[in-house]
Amino acid sequence: xxxxxxxxxxxxxxxxxxxxxxxxxxxxxxxxxxxxxxxxxxxxxxxxxxxxxxxxxxxxxxxxxxxxxxxxxxxxxxxxxxxxxxxxxxxxxxxxxxxxxxxxxxxxxxxxxxxxxxxxxxxxxxxxxxxxxxxxxxxxxxxxxxxxxxxxxxxxxxxxxxxxxxxxxxxxxxxxxxxxxxxxxxxxxxxxxxxxxxxxxxxxxxxxxxxxxxxxxxxxxxxxxxxxxxxxxxxxxxxxxxxxxxxxxxxxxxxxxxxxxxxxxxxxxxxxxxxxxxxxxxxxxxxx
Amino acid sequence: xxxxxxxxxxxxxxxxxxxxxxxxxxxxxxxxxxxxxxxxxxxxxxxxxxxxxxxxxxxxxxxxxxxxxxxxxxxxxxxxxxxxxxxxxxxxxxxxxxxxxxxxxxxxxxxxxxxxxxxxxxxxxxxxxxxxxxxxxxxxxxxxxxxxxxxxxxxxxxxxxxxxxxxxxxxxxxxxxxxxxxxxxxxxxxxxxxxxxxxxxxxxxxxxxxxxxxxxxxxxxxxxxxxxxxxxxxxxxxxxxxx
Amino acid sequence: xxxxxxxxxxxxxxxxxxxxxxxxxxxxxxxxxxxxxxxxxxxxxxxxxxxxxxxxxxxxxxxxxxxxxxxxxxxxxxxxxxxxxxxxxxxxxxxxxxxxxxxxxxxxxxxxxxxxxxxxxxxxxxxxxxxxxxxxxxxxxxxxxxxxxxxxxxxxxxxxxxxxxxxxxxxxxxxxxxxxxxxxxxxxxxxxxxxxxxxxxxxxxxxxxxxxxxxxxxxxxxxxxxxxxxxxxxxxxxxxxxxxxxxxxxxxxxxxxxxxxxxxxxxxxxxxxxxxxxxxxxxxxxxx
Numbered sequence: 001x002x003x004x005x006x007x008x009x010x011x012x013x014x015x016x017x018x019x020x021x022x023x024x025x026x027x028x029x030x031x032x033x034x035x036x037x038x039x040x041x042x043x044x045x046x047x048x049x050x051x052x053x054x055x056x057x058x059x060x061x062x063x064x065x066x067x068x069x070x071x072x073x074x075x076x077x078x079x080x081x082x083x084x085x086x087x088x089x090x091x092x093x094x095x096x097x098x099x100x101x102x103x104x105x106x107x108x109x110x111x112x113x114x115x116x117x118x119x120x121x122x123x124x125x126x127x128x129x130x131x132x133x134x135x136x137x138x139x140x141x142x143x144x145x146x147x148x149x150x151x152x153x154x155x156x157x158x159x160x161x162x163x164x165x166x167x168x169x170x171x172x173x174x175x176x177x178x179x180x181x182x183x184x185x186x187x188x189x190x191x192x193x194x195x196x197x198x199x200x201x202x203x204x205x206x207x208x209x210x211x212x213x214x215x216x217x218x219x220x221x222x223x224x225x226x227x228x229x230x231x232x233x234x235x236x237x238x239x240x241x242x243x244x245x246x247x248x249x250x251x252x253x254x255x256x257x258x259x260x261x262x263x264x265x266x267x268x269x270x271x272x273x274x275x276x277x278x279x280x281x282x283x284x285x286x287x288x
Numbered sequence: 289x290x291x292x293x294x295x296x297x298x299x300x301x302x303x304x305x306x307x308x309x310x311x312x313x314x315x316x317x318x319x320x321x322x323x324x325x326x327x328x329x330x331x332x333x334x335x336x337x338x339x340x341x342x343x344x345x346x347x348x349x350x351x352x353x354x355x356x357x358x359x360x361x362x363x364x365x366x367x368x369x370x371x372x373x374x375x376x377x378x379x380x381x382x383x384x385x386x387x388x389x390x391x392x393x394x395x396x397x398x399x400x401x402x403x404x405x406x407x408x409x410x411x412x413x414x415x416x417x418x419x420x421x422x423x424x425x426x427x428x429x430x431x432x433x434x435x436x437x438x439x440x441x442x443x444x445x446x447x448x449x450x451x452x453x454x455x456x457x458x459x460x461x462x463x464x465x466x467x468x469x470x471x472x473x474x475x476x477x478x479x480x481x482x483x484x485x486x487x488x489x490x491x492x493x494x495x496x497x498x499x500x501x502x503x504x505x506x507x508x509x510x511x512x513x514x515x516x517x518x519x520x521x522x523x524x525x526x527x528x529x530x531x
Numbered sequence: 532x533x534x535x536x537x538x539x540x541x542x543x544x545x546x547x548x549x550x551x552x553x554x555x556x557x558x559x560x561x562x563x564x565x566x567x568x569x570x571x572x573x574x575x576x577x578x579x580x581x582x583x584x585x586x587x588x589x590x591x592x593x594x595x596x597x598x599x600x601x602x603x604x605x606x607x608x609x610x611x612x613x614x615x616x617x618x619x620x621x622x623x624x625x626x627x628x629x630x631x632x633x634x635x636x637x638x639x640x641x642x643x644x645x646x647x648x649x650x651x652x653x654x655x656x657x658x659x660x661x662x663x664x665x666x667x668x669x670x671x672x673x674x675x676x677x678x679x680x681x682x683x684x685x686x687x688x689x690x691x692x693x694x695x696x697x698x699x700x701x702x703x704x705x706x707x708x709x710x711x712x713x714x715x716x717x718x719x720x721x722x723x724x725x726x727x728x729x730x731x732x733x734x735x736x737x738x739x740x741x742x743x744x745x746x747x748x749x750x751x752x753x754x755x756x757x758x759x760x761x762x763x764x765x766x767x768x769x770x771x772x773x774x775x776x777x778x779x780x781x782x783x784x785x786x787x788x789x790x791x792x793x794x795x796x797x798x799x800x801x802x803x804x805x806x807x808x809x810x811x812x813x814x815x816x817x818x819x
Contacts, residue, residue: 035616083803092806094616095562095819099756100806102564106749107799110792118788222745226623268631271624278613278621338704364706378697380817381690389694390705392687396715399688408687448705 002137007259013144015251016151017213019244020206021228023158024199026235026243030175031195032088034097035229038079039203040221041108046072046204047211048116050123065208072204073197079104080196085189105222112218120217123208130212147209154202155244162240171195175238223267230274236283291315292337292368292452292483297346299329299336299507306332308507310346314452319474319484321498321515323491325528329507330487331373334456338370339363350452361394367451371441371458373487377429384425386440387412387447411447419443419469435462442470452483459493471497491519503527536662540734542774543669544727547676549754549766551723554680556752557761557817558689559713560696561615564748565606565622568629569721571743572599573728575633578646578738588652592729599725600718602629607717611710626745633740645739649732659733669730676723680763683719692716693761696817746795753798756805759815768813773798 021043028036049071053064083100124130130141162168170191173181182188207216210224228243231250235242250273257269292314299307307329314320322330335341337348339360348355350366363369378386391408393399402408416422419439424432429440442458455474459467474497477484488494494501494515501518503511505527511518518524552566576595580586586594610621633640640646651660652668659665683689694702695709703709732738750773758769776797780790811818 035620087806092810093819095560095619096806096810098616098619099562099752099819100803102749102752103799103802103806105799106746106802107796110795110799114789114792114796222623223627226620226627229620264631264635268628271627271631274624275609275621275628278617278624279609282613282617340700340704360700360703361706361708363704370704372701376698376701378694378702380697381693385690385693388687389690389702392691392707394706394708396688396708396711399691400683400686402687405687444705 003259005136006138007255009138009140011248011252011255012148013140013213014255015248016148017206017210018224018227018231018247018251019151020154020209021203021224022231022235022243022247023154023240024203024206025225025228026232026238026240027158027171027195027199027202029232030238030240031171031178031192032084032097034084034094035101036084037098037101037222037225038083038104038108039076039200039228040105040225041112042072042076042079042200043203043207043224044109044112044216044218044221045075046207047123047216048112048207049204050208050211051116051121051216054123068208069201069204072207073201076200076203077193077197080193085192105225109218109221112221116218118218120215120220122215123211124215141213143209143212147213150205150209151244154205155241158240167191167194223270226274227270230270230277233274233277233282293349294333294337295347295349297333297336297348298344299332299341300344301332305507307336310504310507310509312502312509312512314483314485315500316451316483317478317481318499319478319486319497321494321501322485322487322504323489323494323501324504324510327506328504328527330504331456332507333504334370334454334485334487337363337452337454338368364448364450368454369445369448369450369452370454371445371456373456373460375434375437375441377437377441377444379430380428382426383421383429383432383440384412384416386429386444387415390444390447415443415447418446418473435466438462439466439469442473446473450482452485453477454485454487456487457489458486459488459490467493495519533662536666538774538778540662540666540669542770543666543673544730544734545751545754545774546673546767546770547727547730548724548751549758549770550676550680550763551720551727552751553755553760553763553766554683554723555717555720556755557766557815558684558692558696559716560817560819561713561717562619562752562819563610563622563717563720564619564745564752565626565629566721566724566751567743567745567747568626569599569603569724570728570731570747571629571633571738571740572602573725574732574738574743575640575646575728576725577729578649578732579639581649581732582646587654588650588729588733589654592726592733595729596722596725599728600722603718603721604714607714607721608710611713611717623745626748630740630743633743640740643740645737646732647737649736649738651736652733665734669734672726672730676726677763677767679723683716684761684763688712688715693817696761749795749802750798753801756810756812757801759812760819761817762812762815765812765814773801 025039046068050064050068053059053067054061083104084097087097087100130143132139132141162172170186173186174188174191178188227250231246232243234249235246250270253273254266254269258266295311297307297310324330332341336343339358339362343356388408391411393402413422416425421436421440432440438458438461445453458470474484486498498515501515503518503524510527511521511524548570556562573595576598577591580591580594581588606625610618613621634643651665653659659668691707691712695712699709754769754773755766757772759765777794780794
């Protein structure tokens with residue numbers, strides 16, 4: 001029983017960790033309509049900028065945090081205005097955008113390895129450990145609690161923004177039909193830039209929080225974006241609330257699998273879920 | 289040669305009844321015009337008949353056989369072929385290849401070792417000369433003018449011997465000489481005893497070509513009969529004006 | 532001289548990979564990033580049968596091609612339900628799963644340590660242990676694969692593939708079961724990749740899972756995108772260009788691992804540049 005409880009907690013933590021990139025991806029996908037794999041390096045950049053600022057520039061963690069989020073937002077935005085926006089303007093196909101994203105992801109991942117090495121790096125300050133809380137037989141660290149709390153907060157905020165604000169309405173309008181939104185007078189390019197900034201910042205935030213708990217390595221980028229897309233797929237492609245729930249569905253499935261089959265099966269389970277959902281339910285679980 | 293009967297056909301798209309209890313018969317040796325305002329379900333009907341959209345309920349009777357489910361690659365087996373309103377050619381291959389490709393063996397392994405290549409080439413030449421595109425045969429399909437693209441699409445549909453021909457707004461955007469060419473093709477098919485379905489917005493052409501008209505509105509059959517009488521019917525005029 | 536022989540051998544192996552990926556992507560428009568997995572299946576099967584089964588190299592290689600064909604049949608059947616961008620996703624998923632099996636199935640594949648001590652091939656008393664005879668073997672197989680690819684494309688089968696690439700729904704209406712066509716070319720392409728894998732195993736004489744990852748699939752993709760899709764000579768041209776980049780990066784004297792990452796940056800940037808400048812590649816006939 002105690003084991004089950006610990007597994008549930010582990011699944012909650014992992015789900016929260018997946019949810020940031022999943023929501024970021026879903027938000028972008030709903031308006032840009034292509035699989036932007038270069039969100040992987042954007043996700044990682046949050047963590048790596050944090051490392052650079054706290055370890056190399058020796059600045060406090062809070063500055064590292066802000067720098068990471070802003071840096072990730074800028075990176076995602078730069079990629080958009082340099083690559084995807086011009087390609088979209090000339091009517092490039094989805095596959096073209098996707099190949100461009102693959103190129104960006106490959107180049108940036110290699111760049112990261114040149115700069116930081118290919119091993120895993122910890123984001124924790126060298127001199128301290130995270131505070132560990134114990135509730136009965138369950139152990140959970142401060143970072144993990146914060147991660148869960150922040151993910152729920154972001155989820156609720158995004159829901160609120162989507163339903164109640166002009167920004168959210170504009171986003172949904174573009175998601176439904178970009179041409180019509182343009183005709184209705186919406187400056188779609190400007191709005192898309194804002195959506196890219198927001199979602200990239202969210203991805204970067206996710207990278208920092210995951211990095212604080214588990215550390216970061218350049219290879220993790222691709223795995224996380226594929227799992228994020230899986231989560232988004234499970235919940236319904238393009239539905240941000242779906243991505244949030246999908247992230248937990250995925251983490252619970254993975255944790256259950258690891259509980260029964262062992263740790264090295266974790267990634268295989270995740271990718272198998274991807275294939276399964278692509279086959280059986282490409283429209284996801286939630287209704288559109 | 290067989291008739292095509294549509295019985296109580298239904299097709300929904302996300303809550304919209306695109307085809308709503310449609311029933312009528314198409315006879316061979318006649319050009320049947322299908323008209324109706326935008327959104328009346330004409331294109332959906334064509335998609336269902338060619339297997340590109342599934343039948344929700346109702347039945348198609350082709351050559352005496354009852355069909356409740358049709359896959360797109362089965363359409364040709366029932367003698368059905370079609371054109372597309374939004375010209376769908378194979379853009380990045382040649383004009384000649386666009387015709388040859390529908391003449392190929394259907395089987396995966398047979399098409400690797402095709403024995404009838406010469407025969408297909410002769411047929412392709414025949415078709416291309418008929419629609420006046422033989423000298424453009426080595427150009428890529430996307431390099432053709434709009435009118436030529438429409439003709440190529442029609443040529444592709446003619447390449448295979450079929451029984452039932454569905455033409456979805458084939459005249460739109462054609463120059464006068466091409467209109468004449470296409471009209472002759474349709475009349476020719478009728479003379480051969482084929483079932484010819486012509487979806488059109490151009491009433492002049494409908495009047496001159498169609499032997500029988502079916503009017504659709506909101507997915508349902510509004511009126512049916514000879515052109516002269518149907519086109520002067522009050523409810524038909526209303527349907528068009530009302531939209 | 533021996534440097535040139537080595538370079539030519541590697542070039543021949545990569546060229547076979549490029550031609551094989553082009554056979555799928557250039558003619559069906561489907562980008563399969565799972566290709567490195569089939570390269571790996573060929574390599575591992577050849578290596579394991581050679582070492583543990585004492586089987587002749589060429590028989591082992593044929594077994595590898597056969598196994599790759601079977602796996603391609605299974606994976607291809609599943610993937611043929613996916614459209615464009617979902618297809619790429621599914622292919623990444625399958626690549627990851629197969630790579631995980633290579634890493635985790637220690638008892639058979641040797642896990643992360645891989646398989647060592649592979650011997651050079653011999654046939655009817657002719658030994659290919661020396662580098663020059665081995666190069667001639669590679670070139671012979673390259674020419675074979677080249678002719679096979681050219682032949683397939685020139686048949687009506689190849690024509691139907693191109694139509695599928697242009698508009699799958701439209702060609703289906705004319706009576707073609709497009710799934711079968713896509714599946715067959717996928718199997719052929721993957722079989723060719725396995726052939727290259729077997730050659731690679733015989734050449735390097737040591738293989739491990741790190742050679743068969745997405746980075747390698749992206750390399751193959753870069754070759755065919757640069758050289759040009761749907762043109763068999765384009766695949767060879769693209770490979771030549773990328774191999775020259777590899778050699779150039781070696782010659783400028785950077786440490787080996789930095790050079791490797793720099794190459795990745797270049798491949799990524801190349802993909803992006805090609806999408807902007809010439810999506811159909813240098814001498815290609817099709818753009819995504």
